[in-house]
Amino acid sequence: MTDTLDLIALVLILAGALLCLTAAVGLLRFRDVGSRLHAATKPQILGLLLICLAIALALESWPVVAFLVPVMLLQMATAPLSAHMIARQAHRNRTIDERDLLVDELAEQERTPPAAGG
Structure with missing residues (x-):
């Protein structure tokens, strides 16, 4: 059984890498x-999740799993938030090509004053 888990872990690490x-x-x-x-x-997130899963399978230890779960959760929480903030700043700096946008909600917010209620 250990050889099978090691083989699965190897495949997961290669896929994640x-x-x-x-x-x-x-x-x-x-x-x-x-x-x-x-x-x-x-x-990047999927690669990290596959590598963490491979580590958990290879080491077969609950303390390792307890360490890896917060790592995966924090990565899944912070990567989309940081991408959102970078995209928002790029929109404000006008470095995003507006022809590629289907809906531009930030432009609508910039046209409406904050006190207008819209």
């Missing part, structure tokens, strides 16, 4: 902010 590599390549290759944010958050 491949996802992390694609996230890094995406950050270097993509040109606009939106594509870079997509590359920085989605494959």
Whole structure:
């Protein structure tokens, strides 16, 4: 049974490393902010989750799982929030191509004064 778990852990680590590599390549290759944010958050989080799962399977220890669960939860909570803040700042700096946006809710908020109630 240990050999099977080690093989599954190896496959998970390789898949997670491949996802992390694609996230890094995406950050270097993509040109606009939106594509870079997509590359920085989605494959990176999934890669980390796969690697943490592989570590938990390989070590077969509850203290390790208790350590890895908060790591995964914090990563899932902070990566989307930081991507949202970066995208919002890029919109305010006008570095996002507005032709690529289907709906621009921030532009609507900028046109409506805060005290107007809308």
